[in-house]
Each structure stands twice: as structure tokens, then as C-alpha cells.
Amino acid sequence: MQDDLADRHAPQRPPLQQSRRQLAPDHPRSTRDQNPHRILLLANSKPRLRRMSKPDPAHDICRHRCKIACPVPQPGYSAPMLQIFRSATIFLLLAAQPFPAKAELRAVLVGVGDYLTLDADLKGPANDVRLMAEVLVARGIAASEIAVLTSDITGLPAGVTTAPPTKAAIMAALTQVATRAKSGDTVVFYFSGHGAQTPDQNGDENGGSDEMFLPADAAGWKGDIGAVENALTDDELYAWAQPLLSRGVKLVGLIDACHSDTGFRALPSQSAVARGLAPQDLNVPDTLAPTTTAADTPPLQGDFVFLYSSQSDQRSFEYPVGNTGLWQGAFTRQLAEVLRTSPTAPWAQVLAATTATMQQGTTPQMPDGEGSMLASNLFGTPAPQRFEVRNGVIEAGLLQGLNPGDTFSLYPSAEGGTAIANVTLNQVDARSSPLPSGTVKAAWAERDQPAAPPTLQLAAPRIAVADDGYDYSAWRAALAAAATASAPADLTPILTEGTVALAGPDGALDPQGPHSTPRITVQADETPELALQRSLANAAQSLRLRRLFASVAGRSLTAQPPLQLNWQRKPAPDCGQPGPAQPVDLATDVQPCDQLWLSFQNTSGRDLDVSILYFNADFSITPLWPQRGLSNRLAAGENARAGFQINPDSAAADEDILVLAVPVDPGAARVDLTLLADPATQRGAGDWFSKRLDADTATRSFSTKPPKLLMIRQVVRVRPTLKGEH
Secondary structure, three states: OOOOOOOOOOOOOOOOOOOOOOOOOOOOOOHHHOOOOOEEEEEEEOOOOOOOOOOOOOOOEEEOOOOEEOOOOOOOOOOOOOHHHOHHHOOOEEOOOOOOOOOOEEEEEEEOOOOOOOOOOOOOHHHHHHHHHHHHHHOOOOHHHEEEEOOOOOOOOOOOEEEOOOHHHHHHHHHHHHHHOOOOOEEEEEEEOOEEEEEOOOOOOOOOEEEEEOOOOOOOEEOOOOEEOOOEEHHHHHHHHHHHHHOOOEEEEEEEOOOOOOEEOOOOOOOOEEEOOOHHHHOOOOOOOOOOOOOOOOOOOOOEEEEEOOOOOOOOEEEEOOOOOOEEEHHHHHHHHHHHHOOOOEHHHHHHHHHHHOOOOOOOOOOEEEOOOOOOEOOOOOOOOOEEEEOOEEOOOHHHOOOOOOEEEEEOOOOOOOOOEEEEOOOOOOOOEEOOOOOOOOOEEEEEEOOOOOOOOEOOOEEOOOOOOOOOHHHHHHHHHHOOOOOOOOEEEEEEOOEEEEEOOOOOOOOOOOOOOOEOOOOOOOOHHHHHHHHHHHHHHHHHHHHHHHHHEEOOOOOOOOEEEEEEEEOOHHHOOOOOOEEOOOOOEEOOOOEEEEEEEEOOOOOEEEEEEEEOOOOOEEEEEOOOOOOOEEOOOOEEEEEEEEOOOOOOEEEEEEEEEEEOOOOOOOOOHHHHHOHHHOOOOOHHHHHHHOOOOOOOOHHHOOOOEEEEEEEEEEOOOOOOOO
């Protein structure tokens, strides 16, 4: 079959090979091109329009302690989570247009960590609302216009109003802000805590699920009212939001919670917590059936934009922040950093920047967004990029994105000028960072380069099924030798089916279906110890690169992306003859045997060295582009394409493609980041990147800072269709 995506300027390609594991014949196989289990590389090419070049020689409990996770609807629930924010019942709030001169900014921030009745306490929400209040004040919202509902009011900005996060207090705060808001104003609603869902009882979800947030005084199911007592429901929020929108008020919703209900309890290590409760945790009757008669509830009309901490079938997590003892929602922490520093930019770009920086853990959490104002601009003004220094202490810390090992230039005034010193941080606390002893007196500090990522951390192993008949003695010995003591953990080893599954910090085994958690396979001539070492090396490299790319990538919030991407799919059921190419959203369901093609064009106005890496769920990394021997430099306006095929035996998984672009000067040495896919060759990507991979390097000063890396993340959601499904 001749590839019908081949550009007419590209060299003629032979037919696609029948073997699902063979590269196209004009691209010789190399060690780094060995293809892991997930995908098959297809022929790819780059037409040279201007010249021809010769080939170069995650307390992570999904934010709850009950049996919960947030991905799969329970039987009887026909709709995925977060319908509370979607289709006819979208109600959350985000805004976005340049404001009229007299428009006001107002906010209601809710953080529920201490539940009065439910056994579902969280550690992060109080810290989340504190951080969000600080960010909103920095962006220009008057403290007097911010209502914070939380059980811990310490450290809040002076002037904010406070109340406990009970149902009555939340409704009162929403009523008050609705009374004060006028046309042109922007109202921000933020919620951090647990979500839940019950069968739709009024038909507004078309037979799906009613979704809700759980205030501090939420209790279980109450039969005489036919609802979860004191829950904040989607119907109530819709009834509050639509009148505001009808009056011309802009609504902004920031949600760090999830509603799916297939999770698990926290591990003893308490390294991560998920946010969401299952119906059985609220004593919702098993016999409760959804209403099948659709209600006539129109969708929200007006100016709004909503950002969610995860996809509708994923969990949202909170994690401990360093060794401070503080917990923070993963989404809130990254979003706050983007909001704090971002200039005026569309909300869609804010979401993209937040998503790119959430490459810090092993548990999939892909933020989402929707609304009529996604293309409209962020409110307020950014905080200064420089941090104030008082008495030898930088007034910023872990919650502002700093880490031990970060390098800073110090200045005598906020105006900048010539740096008077360069330092590396040894200690970083939650909100402050002391300068090293003997540092010259300075007034301001600017971060030059982030620290190298930390090493991989393993949680204590656990067994999936006690006395399952397998002998795990060799695996236990190997895991004992590889054990680490630091927390939080990156991976949780689970003994199952005679081998080891490497779960995320939450310890969930196969949350997206059978074998969706990667297993260690002992290869020929390997012992369990060697197999574990190999697998952990791959995992460490994958996590290291994700964190590193996220930390050094420029956000490009004020400009268009440097590359224009166009994805297409050729369905190939049972890996037979593929069908015609069709547009595809890879973040929806991708099937085994699908052929996926990417066309990309350099729209940046300068030369770019482009590398594309596929991060598999089993922690292996596949270089997609360039293939060995081909140049990866795209001049302004040039285009190229790459293709690959999902393997037929792929299990359900959320995987990532990272499109990486490095701006370069004409004639500069090529930067090929696909060399980093192999841990053994991680230093082959040139001086631009190798220094960043060395935790002991001492050459991280401002004067040698390399060009920014530009990164576009594309999630690939593989969801095999089971036999009998249509």
C-alpha cells in the first residue's frame, strides 16, 4: 500500500511492510530504533523545500482515603465523571476577556480537607486555597473581594474574608458574590476537595450521573430527601451560574477534584492521595437507578471557561511537597505557578503550559478545559519574575516552584542590571529559601536554571493477592536491594502473577483494565535482579526526561506554538488493510493496530531542531523522529511528517508523545534529543542538553544558559475495544 500522506516533494517510499515490527526498509534499524511493545514506526520523511542536506554520520490517594480512583464509571452510571461540568450541566467558572476599566474581579475559594462526618480527610486543600489566594492577589484581585472557605485560615493574605467550608457557608458566599457582581465583572470559583456522583435523579444528565462536591459537613445518603446530605450538587451550581452569565458576568472555574469511583485506599506510605468518593462510601443504595426521562435543561449560555485537574476518567492527586510536611494538589501547584508568572495569554495556552509542567509523576493526570472563553485572555497582571531577598532569604520556596540545586543570579535592586553573584540553593522550604552562608547582600534573585531531577524513589513492595501460589523470594530479595527510603515514592512495586508490576505512587494495580500496569518481564539469561535493574533504569530515565523537559521548556504563552501539528489516523482492524486517513484526537480512544500520522510545519520564523519521543506506559521510550541518519533541522516554513502503528497486543494505557523543538542559529551543531531515549547514550545529544542531565555539574550559570526548549505534549489514550462492544 502506497502511503497516501507522502508529500510530493518527499522521496518515493516503498509499500508499507506487512510485519508489524519492521521499520520501513529505507530506514536501517539501529540499537536505539529497537521498538518497544507499544508501537511500530512507519515511513516518515521531511521534504527539503530550501536545501538538501546529507545525512549526519505523587499523600497520593487520588485525594481520598476510601476505595476510589477516578477513571471508570460504575455499573448503572452511563456517563463518565465530570458531567457536572459538561454538556447541559456545565456550570463551573472561568473568565477571560480584557476587562472594561471599571470591571471588578471577585473570587470564592473553597478548600475542604477536614470532613466532619465522612472518613475522607485530605491534607492538601487548606494549602491549595492559601496558594490560590496568594496568586489571585498577586494578579490584581483585591483581598477584600476574595472569600476563602477553609478549616485552616493561617497564612492567608490579609484582608480576605473567611468562613468554614460547610454547605450553608458555601451557598452564602456564592449568593453574596452573585449579589455584588455586575455586568463585565469576573467571578472565579475554585474548589479543592472530594467529588462524588450518584445516579441522575431528575433526567438532566440523560440517564447518567448527578455529580457533586462534598463540603465539610457532607454526610451519607439520606433516604427521606433522596440525596447525599449537604452535598453541593450540579443542579444548585447551574441555578447559581446561569443568572450571573445572563447578566454579563464572566465565570471562571478551577477545579482540583475528581468524581470517578473505582479507586483504592491509601498505602501505608501515604505518598499520594486521590480526590473523589464512590457511591458506596456515601451509602448510596445499590438499587438506586438513574432517571431515563430527559429533562429540558439548556446548556449554560454566556462567557465562561472551566479548567479541570484531570480528564473525566482519571484521578486527581495531592502529594507531599518535599520534606516540608505540607501537601498540595498536583494541579493547583502547577496552575498557580503558571498563573503567577504568565502575561496576558489565552486560557487555552495557560492550560497547555500547566499540562506540560505536570510531567512530574508516574500516575496519569491530564488537565482538561472547556468553555466559550478558552480563546480569551487571562485576567490581571503577572507577578514579577524576580523574587525578593530579605535578610539573606529568598521570599519563595517549593510552593513557588523552587527546588534544591536551582541556580540564581542575585541583584542589588529590582531593576536588574549586572548580577552581583551567582548561587546554588542548598535548602528550599515551603515559602522561603535561605541563601548559602557567606553570600553577598542582595535585594532580588532571578532563577537561571532549575536543578537536575531527583533520583527514582521506590515505595515498599506489596503483594496483590496473599498466598497466590507463586514464589516471590527472588523478587523480594531484588526489591530489598533496590529499596529507597525517601518519600514521596515514584513507583510502587506490586507482586502479582509471579512477577512485579510497577504501579504509580498511589499503588493502583491495573486501574484502566487488565495489565494496564506494566509488568517486569525476565528476558533470556536474566535473573529477577537483573530484570528489575533494567526496568528501573528505564523507569528512571523516562521520569528523569519528563521532569527535565518540563522544567526547562519555555511556555510560549504570548505567541503561537512554534510548530503546527496535524494528526491523522488510518484505522486498521486486526492490523489488516488500513482505511483512509481521517482527522483524530489522540486524547480520545485510540485502538490497537491504528496507524497514526503526524504532519508538522515550522511556523516559528527561525530554524528549529525537532525531536519527537513516544513515552510508553512500560517506561520505554521510542524515538519517532528523526530516524537515524536523517537531519531533524526544519527551516522556517518547512514541513515534515512521521508515522507509527499501535501494536495489536496493547493494553489500555495513557501514554505521551513529546514534540520537542530547539531554536538554533544557522550553521549550529544539530540537537537531536532522540539520542536520550536510550539510558546508555543519554550524553549523545550534544552540549545543549548533556549538562542538564548531570546532577553533579557545576556549569549552570546564567551566562552559559542555552536556548529555550519548546515542548508540545500530546496524550495518547489507548483503549482497546473488548469483544462484543460496538
